[in-house]
Amino acid sequence: MIINSLSRHFKEGAKNLIRNGWMSFAAFSAVVVTLAIVGVSLLVALNVQQMSKYVANQLEVSAYLQQNLSNAEGQKIEMQVENIPGVKSVVLETKQQGLKQLETELGPQYGDLLKGLGTNPLPVTLIVKADNPRDTLQVANNLKTIPQIASVNDGAEYVRPLFRVLDIVRNIGAVLLLAMFLTAVFLISNTIRIAIFSRRREIEIMRLVGATNGFIRMPFLVESTLIGVFGGAVPAVALDFLYQYLYQISGGYFYGIHFPLISVNWFVIKVTVALLVLGFVLGFWGGFMSVRKFLRI
Amino acid sequence: MIEMQDVWKEYANGTHALNGISVHITKGEFVYVVGPSGAGKSTFIKLMYREERPTRGHIFVNGFNIERLKNRKIPYLRRSIGVVFQDFKLLPRLTAGENVAYALEVISTPHRHIRKRVKEVMELVGLGDKLDVLPNQLSGGEQQRVAVARALVNNPSVIIADEPTGNLDPENSWGIMKLFQRINDRGTTIVMATHNKDIVNTIRKRVIAIENGKIVRDESKGMYGYDN
Numbered sequence: 176m177i178i179n180s181l182s183r184h185f186k187e188g189a190k191n192l193i194r195n196g197w198m199s200f201a202a203f204s205a206v207v208v209t210l211a212i213v214g215v216s217l218l219v220a221l222n223v224q225q226m227s228k229y230v231a232n233q234l235e236v237s238a239y240l241q242q243n244l245s246n247a248e249g250q251k252i253e254m255q256v257e258n259i260p261g262v263k264s265v266v267l268e269t270k271q272q273g274l275k276q277l278e279t280e281l282g283p284q285y286g287d288l289l290k291g292l293g294t295n296p297l298p299v300t301l302i303v304k305a306d307n308p309r310d311t312l313q314v315a316n317n318l319k320t321i322p323q324i325a326s327v328n329d330g331a332e333y334v335r336p337l338f339r340v341l342d343i344v345r346n347i348g349a350v351l352l353l354a355m356f357l358t359a360v361f362l363i364s365n366t367i368r369i370a371i372f373s374r375r376r377e378i379e380i381m382r383l384v385g386a387t388n389g390f391i392r393m394p395f396l397v398e399s400t401l402i403g404v405f406g407g408a409v410p411a412v413a414l415d416f417l418y419q420y421l422y423q424i425s426g427g428y429f430y431g432i433h434f435p436l437i438s439v440n441w442f443v444i445k446v447t448v449a450l451l452v453l454g455f456v457l458g459f460w461g462g463f464m465s466v467r468k469f470l471r472i
Numbered sequence: 473m474i475e476m477q478d479v480w481k482e483y484a485n486g487t488h489a490l491n492g493i494s495v496h497i498t499k500g501e502f503v504y505v506v507g508p509s510g511a512g513k514s515t516f517i518k519l520m521y522r523e524e525r526p527t528r529g530h531i532f533v534n535g536f537n538i539e540r541l542k543n544r545k546i547p548y549l550r551r552s553i554g555v556v557f558q559d560f561k562l563l564p565r566l567t568a569g570e571n572v573a574y575a576l577e578v579i580s581t582p583h584r585h586i587r588k589r590v591k592e593v594m595e596l597v598g599l600g601d602k603l604d605v606l607p608n609q610l611s612g613g614e615q616q617r618v619a620v621a622r623a624l625v626n627n628p629s630v631i632i633a634d635e636p637t638g639n640l641d642p643e644n645s646w647g648i649m650k651l652f653q654r655i656n657d658r659g660t661t662i663v664m665a666t667h668n669k670d671i672v673n674t675i676r677k678r679v680i681a682i683e684n685g686k687i688v689r690d691e692s693k694g695m696y697g698y699d700n
């Protein structure tokens with residue numbers, strides 16, 4: 176019995192979709208357009224998030240040991256630093272590596288200058304990354320308490336503004352995304368309401384012949400949910416292809432800068448799932464709320 | 473079957489539609505409800521299928537206590553009543569047969585029964601060959617027959633009709649009345665609000681006259697009693 180009427184509701188819902196051709200199309204278009212906008216916002220937001228994560232992960236602290244300490248002694252301190260809570264990784268740069276790097280940094284013209292030094296004046300350096308990039312300064316302070324460490328370069332002068340900018344970007348993104356989402360909800364539920372309003376006579380008749388509210392509601396729900404899901408699938412597929420194309424022509428990096436874009440696979444999964452779920456929820460919820468209005472006595 | 477005890481109805485806008493109506497209609501009766509426009513006929517009819525609630529008084533229809541009936545139980549009352557309207561109220565996007573079938577689908581009738589029963593009823597109203605036609609391709613008389621078929625299909629014990637011949641020419645009106653007569657002969661109660669003098673005076677049945685929200689006349693084998 177239940178199966179019988181359930182399959183009826185699905186058939187009716189699908190049939191109504193065709194019968195109400197233009198109204199369905201209007202609601203469908205509203206979903207497609209708004210979810211396309213949400214999808215584009217998502218595209219930007221995901222990449223901004225990716226970039227800020229990338230930038231934050233570049234943060235590191237250089238700790239210069241006392242100049243008289245040897246590489247071997249440096250290794251002991253490296254172990255000590257590794258055990259500090261909040262430290263993700265420590266890389267030891269030996270005196271020799273330091274010199275070599277300085278050489279390459281100075282370039283061939285001036286590299287020869289270093290040859291005149293005789294003994295290597297550079298200290299052993301520990302390059303430390305924090306578990307959470309936001310704790311970088313905290314970790315740097317901890318390093319300063321180790322007596323064998325002569326000085327610490329924590330980059331505080333640019334770490335603080337960096338995080339301030341990242342926070343602002345993230346907040347603006349979240350607000351925009353929320354605004355887009357609310358617009359979508361509003362537009363879609365309005366369109367569905369208009370579509371159902373044009374059929375209030377139909378609903379009235381159904382009630383007169385003794386249909387229960389649930390029986391009346393089901394085909395409408397099927398109908399509006401189908402509109403929502405199809406309406407979500409179209410921009411999802413379109414954006415997937417668009418992103419793949421953008422990724423290919425940009426080589427996977429943000430134009431001109433060395434920021435890696437979020438990978439195509441991740442994008443496809445996230446955006447497709449997000450838009451389909453959004454379409455489903457919006458269609459179901461919009462249909463539910465609109466029919467409910469006409470089922471009141 | 474249908475029982476009203478001192479029923480009053482005042483609408484939210486202050487209109488006093490019914491002022492103390494008491495009536496008893498037994499199973500198998502055929503009742504005309506007559507009276508001038510605005511006298512309260514439609515309200516009287518609407519109370520029976522719980523389109524409206526009484527402000528005061530008691531109403532019982534087919535064993536349902538209307539004043540106590542919860543909103544979500546209303547569909548069950550309506551399934552025991554067939555309702556026919558002046559404007560037919562057919563679902564415009566469904567064919568004649570689907571319109572009739574809808575009343576059966578609502579009560580979860582299995583498919584094969586629906587098909588058989590719809591054919592049966594459509595033949596009864598003389599439209600056995602119009603099952604797949606959309607309402608707007610049928611004449612007014614035919615549409616009203618479909619509406620009657622839909623009202624009948626569940627075998628309700630009461631058929632309530634609000635001016636069923638109001639939009640029909642005389643020929644079609646008589647056709648519908650013949651149908652009602654046949655349905656009544658099988659034991660179904662019929663309550664019909666009407667302005668059709670000829671019909672009331674020719675097919676003589678019980679007549680309840682309502683004026684200013686009160687019953688002013690209740691005669692078996694009565695006459696229409698108004699000039700128009």
